[in-house]
Amino acid sequence: MKQGLPQWLTSRRWPLLVNWLLVGMFLLSSCASSPAVSSPSMCISTTPHQALGGNTALVGVTALSSKDVWVSGTSSDTNDSRIVPLMEHWDGTSWSVVPTANTSALLNSLLAQGKGPASVATELTRLAAVSTDDIWAVGFVEVYQQGQNPFRERALIEHWDGQQWKVVPGPSVGGQGEHTVLNDVVALSANDLWAVGSHSSLPSGTPTSRNSPLVEHWDGSSWQLVQVSGSLAGEDVMLEGLAASAPDDVWAIGQGYKADFSHLPPLVVHWDGRSWSQVVLPTTLNIDTLDGVVAISTRDVWAMGGPKSSGPNPTLILIIHWDGRQWSRVASAAVGTNGSDLIAGAADGANDVWAVGILFKPLSTSTSTGFLGRPLVEHWDGSGWQSVAVPGVSSGALAGMAMAGGKIWMVGNTVGTTGTDVRQLIVTNC
Helix, strand or coil, X not given: CCCCCCHXXXXXXXXXXXXXXXXXXXXXXXXXXXXXXXXXXXXXXXXXXXXEEEEEEEEEEEEEECCEEEEEEEEEECCCCEEEXXXXXXXXXXXXXXXXXXXXXXXXXXXXXXXXXEEEEEEEEEEEEEECCEEEEEEEEEEXXXXXXXXEEEEEEEEECCCCEEECCCCCCCCCXXXXXXXXXXXXXXXXXXXXXXXXXCCCCCCCCCCEEEEEEECCCXXXXXXXXXXXXXXXXXXXXXXXXXXXXEEEEEEEECXXXXXXXXXXXXXXXXXXXXXXXXXXXXXXXXXXXXXXECCEEEEEXXXXXXXXXXXXXXXXXXXXXXXXXXXXXXXXXXXXXXXXXXXXXXCCEEEEEEEEEEEECCCCEEEEEEEEEEEECCCCEEECCCCCCCCCEEEEEEEECCEEEEEEEEECCCCCCEEEEEEEEC
């Protein structure tokens, strides 16, 4: 079996936290680590824990230099009824917790739509930096109350102006009980940012609620909705990952389900400077999920996720590459069981590409059987992918990464032996 995540994570349908961050695990420190290259070596970065007596996890990271790094995630109280955003900053010497924006107006508008006690969550999923005084964060505010429409969500956009984080209004998608979530953001310039996620005209959890791709663009003065073309009508689709190499070369990836709830192939859409269009992947790639994307140039794009498999049989983790004409599969270094996943990536040139996620391995001892989940790191050196060890971490996952000034920053979480003690994790090259 695989032990489940604590309720404060599994209540979210956003896949970066729900499906991958830690699907579950048994923990044994004696298990062997994955094959690893000797260089670069990785070290754990000590950070302050801004917890309400509960759990912390990191998902987003952006770096302007080796002395200017931001990370984002969540922190919960002891009974997991309240989840608040977590933001920390690295100044080259130490980490410090930075207060996020006041989201009470957005939260109160959601609470006003229901009655009775509520569980609330405010999460910042991803970050993008233009300059030291121009940084963006996206996510959502969620309310759960008993009743006909228990889940209600609104997309959240925050901006750092060098002094403080402030909420920036996004566009309305309209519809009864408007439900919106933003999962990723990328910055090309101060006047050219993209954010992606999902929206529904009905609250989450209602029988006819279906997600549609949500794409927003910042032109320097406001966020605007941008339509995605493609045959996606009647399907439940969300965009999760985003990357750009140029203003006319932006990629977004996601997941979806048909009207009968059967799984769709991963969704890939591309912006060519004029419009967003769907790119259909070859069925021969045998893809189950795509979770991260890295764009280096118009002829060099990587996407990563999980293979199409079921059961405990080990299989290669999924990595595909775009050469300007077509997508093809590239052999990864790691072999894991169903549920293993590469979640995010980053690059510093064509021969220095990284991907991070979670690797599940079968586990059998005299007292228990199941799967062990640990952080997964892979590196492309121009000729092949190699596994890189994360020393001192026997359980956990990595969900985001960034590179700047010769430094690599990877963020995620560890899980204690009870399976409920979740703590943030930051890994960097020593």
